[in-house]
Amino acid sequence: MSSRVASRAASLASFAVRRHASTTATAPDLPSEIFKRSKHNKLGLSKVLDDVTMRSGEHDMRVFGTGTLAALTSKSAYVSFTASHYHFYSELENRLDEAHRADTPSGQVWGKFASELRRAHRLERDLEDLLGTSVGAHPPSPATSEYVAAIADAAERERGGPPLLLAHFYTRYLADLFGGSMMGWPTRRALGLADVPAFYTHDDASINDDRFEYVERVYAAINAAARGADDAVVSAVADEAKLAFRCNAGVYREDGRGSSLSAALGGARVMWGYAKERVWGAREQRDLFGRLVKRRDPVTGEFR
DSSP: OOHHHHHHHHHHHHHHHHHHHHHSSOGGGSHHHHHHHOSGGGSHHHHHHHIIIIITOOSOTHHHHHHHHHTTSOHHHHHHHHHHHHHHHHHHHHHHHHHHHTTOHHHHHHHHHHHHHOOHHHHHHIIIIISSOOGGGSOOOHHHHHHHHHHHHHHHHHTTSOOTHHHHHHHHHHHHHHTGGGGHHHHHHHHTOSSOOGGGOOOOHHHHHOHHHHHHHHHHHHHHHTTTOOHHHHHHHHHHHHHHHHHHHHHHHGGGTTOHHHHHHHHHHHHHHHHHHHHTTOSEEEOTTOOEEEEBOTTTOOBO
């Protein structure tokens, strides 16, 4: 495939995301609208962290879209991608649990949201039930090991110091809340899976019914945890967020996931899976990102 074809396929994937944004979500639930309407991300530590990772343009957010699509080129590629996520989420959640027991600022934030946001057990379930493998069959890759080590180091330096785990909490869980769940149905279709990966779902009604309000609560909790912190503490957390972003980007580029060609192939698999579902015998019609559009009448066989 030429670079021109790869570019066109990547553009198609980008169009699909924009199409989803304009047709399948109510305006208040769009990631861009949540970001703009939020009051709590305009002040305190939340503003600092958003400035570091989003507003400043210092980091190339496209690496996450490219890496996610590239992971859909094959089932084995997605297994590797999922296993990497399991390892760093497991480390992060274990460290946050320890922080919660120690009643640190990071632990206080985690205590408010842990039951809804935990991902490690869902990733383990995906590996075993959906992908037919196990965590033990996939040791951490080099980039994943680097990320795990960074989380462990942040936890150790947090003892009596700045709440550095907040940077890692922010980097992962807000990304999940803002847009990660959009990839559930594309992943299922691209790989022909029996179900949407549990990693991309949230069971809690407070998230599914009013995502904007939930995100506001997260931003407010981050600000409360750093209230009264001096400039040195805030700067330390901001620097840790930069490190967390770099570690994430390393995982998303690993195993060829930084390739535009691989991303284009993954995007093509998504579109092919979507087309097959629409054409051949589906009992219901869903849009590209999974919203129910029509159901097939069991008597007439027509969609309505």
